[in-house]
Amino acid sequence: MTELLQEIKLSLIRLTGSVIESLPGIIFAIAILFLTRYVANLTKRLATVTGKRVLKSHSLRSLLTQISYVASWVAGILFACVIAFPDLGLGDIVGLLGLGSVAIGFAFQDIFKNFLAGILLLLNEPFRLGDQIIVNEYEGTIEEITIRATQIKTYQGERIVIPNSIVFTSPVQVLTAMPHRRTDLALGIDYNTPLTKAIDILVKTVATVPGVLPDPLPEVDAVGFGDSSIDLMIRYWTKPQKVQVRQTKTRVIISLKTACEQAEIPIPYPIRTLYYYNNGQEGEVFPPSPGTDLG
Template sequence: MNPLLDRIQTSLLDLVGQFIQLLPGIVIGLVVLLLTRYAAQVAQRVVRKMTQRLVPSRSLQLLAVQVTRIGTWVLGFIIAAVVAFPDLRLGDVIGLLGLGSVAIGFAFQDIFKNFLAGILLLVEEPFRLGDQVMMCDYEGTVEAIKIRSTQLRTYTGEMVEIPNAIVFTNPVRVLTAYRSRRTDLDIGVDYTTPLPLAKQTFLAVVSRAEGVLSDPAPEVDVVGFGDSSIDFKVRYWTTPHIGDVRRIKSQVSMALKAACDEAGISIPYPIRTVHMFDQTQFNESERLTNSADVRDGAR
């Protein structure tokens, strides 16, 4: 047992000695990582200022900043590993990173999928920061496009984070992609109303409403005959932001109601006609009894 204990003791002393020899390098490596954190912050600020001057797209500015941060940290880790383990050559580090990337890729494939989708979203720019969009049953303003997810602020003040892979592979409605947006407003009039009068009245109201664009011009069309009204559809264009759309729609609705009152145009309630009649005339059992009595009398 003594030779075995001596061998274990010798091995432990060797490990302790190697650790003591590596300790300065490990400490320096930790210092390098701390400096890397500071360097990443400085590099992000520098790249942000440069891209703001040279690159007009906010999405590409964000992409450049995020790539700079990741690249700085990767470089810092490589330097720290080489300093902490002097026998480890740069080629060995790159080889380990290559082998590790395969294993990490299988383990974190969803994360890398979102990462690549985030880069494609920032490069292709199907929507931009500040756009109002509808995606994955959510509607709101795009607050940030990160490497992993897209942040959406709903109109009720809630923050929603949607993975970039889902955003990239699903339809997205960009409500502020163009300078104007159309609103369709339904209104019905009584069947006794002269239709040309109603159309001219509605068109005049919507044309002079504040916030309604003259190009494209507003339209008023008869779209159908309802149960109790002749249905019109008023179409007009406004700036695309939801706040303007809602405010102008409210103003146009109130103006249409006031114009109908002034012109004597009736907006009818749903009408139901109820016919009352004497049920005894349709009493089947009494009719059958009377018929039987007549037959018996004839016999």
């Protein structure tokens, strides 16, 4: 029993001595981590300034900044490990990372997937900051593209953070990719209206609405015979931003209604015919009583 206690005592003495011996290295390693934080922020600022001077693409500038920041932290952590544990060389650390890469890959596969997808999005630039996009059921303006997620701001003022892997593998509708965007607006006119005259009036009216672009020119097509009207489709172009499309559509509707009233072009309500049967006897049809709403 005495020998066991003596052995435990010697082990504790050796452990304490090892800790005391390694204490300067550990303190120095902690100091290196604090210094790494300063160097990483400095590297990030330098990369931002350099990217603005050298690269025209905002996405590539963002990629350069983020990779520089991450690389500074990785280098600082590796250096701190070498200082804190002198017996553990850089080659041993790299080997340890290689042995643990499979386990790390399984544990952090979603993180790595988002990381790679973010790099590909920043390199390929299918969309840019400020673009308005639709991803799955989310729609809004892109605020930031990081190496982990894409942030969009909805039209209601909400922020949506979408993992890059979802953005990369999902269909993305970029609403502001082109300099102009078309809106299709349906309108029905009475069957007794001269069709050619009505179309000419509608085209001229739409062309004068603020927000409607002169090129391409507005168009009005007859698309079918409705139950109570000739169905027309008014097509015009605006700037692609959502606010431009929405506000211009309101002005177009107001202008078209005013033009139809001035030109005496009726916009008919749906018409229904009602048949009245006497006591369920078939064959007796009576006209509706005066004042009955047939709409």
